[in-house]
Amino acid sequence: MREFVYHPPTFRQKLDAALAETRLRLINISRYPGQLVMEIIIPLVFASMPMLLGRATAGADAAANFEANTGTTNYVAYMLIGANIFTIVTSAFWHVAYWLRFEQETGTLESIYLTPTSSVTLLSGVALHSAIRGVGSALIAYFIGCLIYRVNPLQGDVLIALLFILVGLIPLYSLTLLFGAVVLKVKESNALINLMQWVVSFLMGIFFPIAILPKVVQLIALAFPPTWMINGVRSALLGVGFFFGEWYLDLAVLWTFLLITPYVGMWVFRRVENNLRRNEGMGQF
Amino acid sequence: MSKHLSVFAAMVHKEFLIMLRYPIEFVASFFQVFLIIIIITLAGLMFSSEGVGAEAPPEVGGVVAYGFVLFIYLSDTLWGIGFNVRREQKQGTLEQLYLSPASKFASLASRVVITLFWTGLLSLGSLLVMSLLLGGLPLQNGGLGLYLLLMSLSGTFGMGFAFAALTLRIKEAAQTAVNMLQFGFMVLCAPFFPFAALPPAILAISRLIPLSYGVDSFRSTLMGYPEGFPELAPIGTEIIIVTLFGLLMPPLGVWLYRWAEDDARRRGTLSEY
Numbered sequence: 001m002r003e004f005v006y007h008p009p010t011f012r013q014k015l016d017a018a019l020a021e022t023r024l025r026l027i028n029i030s031r032y033p034g035q036l037v038m039e040i041i042i043p044l045v046f047a048s049m050p051m052l053l054g055r056a057t058a059g060a061d062a063a064a065n066f067e068a069n070t071g072t073t074n075y076v077a078y079m080l081i082g083a084n085i086f087t088i089v090t091s092a093f094w095h096v097a098y099w100l101r102f103e104q105e106t107g108t109l110e111s112i113y114l115t116p117t118s119s120v121t122l123l124s125g126v127a128l129h130s131a132i133r134g135v136g137s138a139l140i141a142y143f144i145g146c147l148i149y150r151v152n153p154l155q156g157d158v159l160i161a162l163l164f165i166l167v168g169l170i171p172l173y174s175l176t177l178l179f180g181a182v183v184l185k186v187k188e189s190n191a192l193i194n195l196m197q198w199v200v201s202f203l204m205g206i207f208f209p210i211a212i213l214p215k216v217v218q219l220i221a222l223a224f225p226p227t228w229m230i231n232g233v234r235s236a237l238l239g240v241g242f243f244f245g246e247w248y249l250d251l252a253v254l255w256t257f258l259l260i261t262p263y264v265g266m267w268v269f270r271r272v273e274n275n276l277r278r279n280e281g282m283g284q285f
Numbered sequence: 286m287s288k289h290l291s292v293f294a295a296m297v298h299k300e301f302l303i304m305l306r307y308p309i310e311f312v313a314s315f316f317q318v319f320l321i322i323i324i325i326t327l328a329g330l331m332f333s334s335e336g337v338g339a340e341a342p343p344e345v346g347g348v349v350a351y352g353f354v355l356f357i358y359l360s361d362t363l364w365g366i367g368f369n370v371r372r373e374q375k376q377g378t379l380e381q382l383y384l385s386p387a388s389k390f391a392s393l394a395s396r397v398v399i400t401l402f403w404t405g406l407l408s409l410g411s412l413l414v415m416s417l418l419l420g421g422l423p424l425q426n427g428g429l430g431l432y433l434l435l436m437s438l439s440g441t442f443g444m445g446f447a448f449a450a451l452t453l454r455i456k457e458a459a460q461t462a463v464n465m466l467q468f469g470f471m472v473l474c475a476p477f478f479p480f481a482a483l484p485p486a487i488l489a490i491s492r493l494i495p496l497s498y499g500v501d502s503f504r505s506t507l508m509g510y511p512e513g514f515p516e517l518a519p520i521g522t523e524i525i526i527v528t529l530f531g532l533l534m535p536p537l538g539v540w541l542y543r544w545a546e547d548d549a550r551r552r553g554t555l556s557e558y
Contacts, residue, residue: 034461038468045468049325049477054332056482057345062332069336079328191310191317198320207328212336 009116017117021125022132025099029133039087039137044145047083050207051075051149070209071240076149078238082206084138084145085230088165089172089204090197091134092127096176097193099126100183119273120266123180127173135165156237160247164232164254171225171257177265181272204230209240225257292387296395304399318357318407319414325349325477326418344511346419351504352476353415354408355437359470359496361404362441363463366396367448371459380555389546390539393449397442425509433506433524436531437499443534444496450538450545453555474500480516491517495530498523 009017029036054062054075063073072078103109113119146153182192203210203221210221210231221227228243232250235242242250304311329349330336370393373379382392416422448466452459471477473490474497480488491497502523505514515523549555 032458032461034458034465038461038464041468042464045471049471050328050331052475052482053325053329053345053349053478056479057329058332058334061334065332065334068334069331075331186309191307191313195313195317195320198317198324202320202324206324208331212327 006116009121014117014121018121018125018128021122022129025095025126025129026132029129036133036137039091039133040141040144043080043083043087043138043141044148046086047076047079047145047207051079069212072234072238074151074155074238076151077146077153077155078234078240079207080142080145080149081234081237082230084142085165085204085226085233086197086201086206087138087141088134088169089200089226091130091137092169092172092176093179093193093197093200095130095133096123096126096173097179097183099123100180101190104183113277120269123177127176131169131173135169156239157247158237160236160251161233163251164229164236167251167254167258168225168229168232171254171261172229174261174265175225177269181269184269184272184276200224200226203227206230225254225261228254228257289388289391293391293395296387296391297398300395300399304403315407315410318411322353322411322414323418325353326415344423344508344514346415346421347423347504347508348479349477350412350415350419350422351507352478352500353411354434355441355474355496355500355503356470356476357407357411358400358404358438359441359444360467361400362445363448363466365400366393366442366445367452368459368463369396370449370452371456374453374456374555383546383550383555390542393446393542397445400442400445401438423508423511426506429524430503430507433499433503433527436527437496437503439531440495440499440527440534443536443538446535446538447541450541453542453545453549470496473497476500479513481513495526495534498526499530502527 054066058065063075066075066078067073070078100109103112112122143153179193179196186192203217203224204226205213205221210218210227213221222243228250231240231243232247232254234240235250236247244250244253326349329345370379373382383389412422448459448463451462455462472483473487473494475483475491480491480497480501483491498517501515501517502520505511505516505520505523508514510520517523518526546555
């Protein structure tokens, strides 16, 4: 009689599974072009609100007043960067959280947990799809915004700005594991995620420098990777000033987040996941 | 008549129960509104010569605060009335609802009550927060302001019914449509900035939308018509436009919804999603 032996999946197999998940998600979203267009329009409209308000109220002094408060006269690029990093961050939260909730609602989450592919492998695939979609939309929206408002999108150190985005993505997606844990635990968590996206945008200084916030709030904001991401991009492109004066020191902080947050996120996610598996919670929605 | 009223009351009761059974959602949506206000206010203050320490001029506070009230009403109406039909469709309860002898329209209208109550509370709370942040808000001509708000809301609910009709037709794409309408409103009806900030081409489109006159007349009236306000037309003209919008839009929305509903029943697409 032939003997069947279970072999855990190899790294190559895990990578294939993650990429298959990414491909699946990208094919799925390509079927909803309206949604993709909205992902580009939303940050543009969002950034336009304070710009139009500022122009209408401050008139000819808008740029000078803005410089006195933020360190740059280029409020168009400042707001566009804020709105687009916000898009990247919220995409990350929603895509990961919504993936888990979708699987819960359609009743396939339990089945996923019975396959040899780990949930973290599939989550990596979802995260890759989300990063491609989020960063892609943000870049397109930024260029379109600069075109509409007639400012140069490629000023300053573009490569350093891109480096801040790319390095910041890993701690950002590690944080989404915490949101994944919340979805597994709370289930109907749309309102919580909605609230969190605004908390995050407030803390990272979407349309203002965090220096205007009270000291305690500033400290909380600095413990959050997107704050370093957004300030890094603004400083590289607009010269508003890095937190530690030099780009490599700020980037070093992001690298520290990169080394720590994946373990924290994974630990919390696994803990919630195991708890639910042991207590019949996985199939419930 | 009393039976219709009792069905309506039962549906309002059901909507309230659903709302109260999700306390996290309840509290989160409340805090979310305040965060949005704080973010917009701080962003606006970045253009002030004194920064966050400045007290915003009354017109700036009035434009943003009163525009925000109409914005959250429109947003809640589109999601709460229009998109809720989609929720019933997804949950598989829409077809059953149509097979019961209860009034179909009562189900839709019951959500108006929830929106009026809950969004009303949110509006009052947000006005209070903004008043604290900006050092007071202008408040004049309260009676006329309330009339204009009610007429604008009535028109907005009509838009909600019309959107519910659209939801029955376009199904999953309704989510994108809600977003488009919401963001279209944010630009074209200028709830967060004066109309003067819009480029002429966009302003021409704004003038064709009745809700723009709702936003303009409501905030101009409460601000006591400072120089340059109302921006789109003389106040008398705006009052007539807003009144017509408030009176005609609800029956038009209901008519469109009934038409879409009959069409969906005939084609057997009510339970399709």
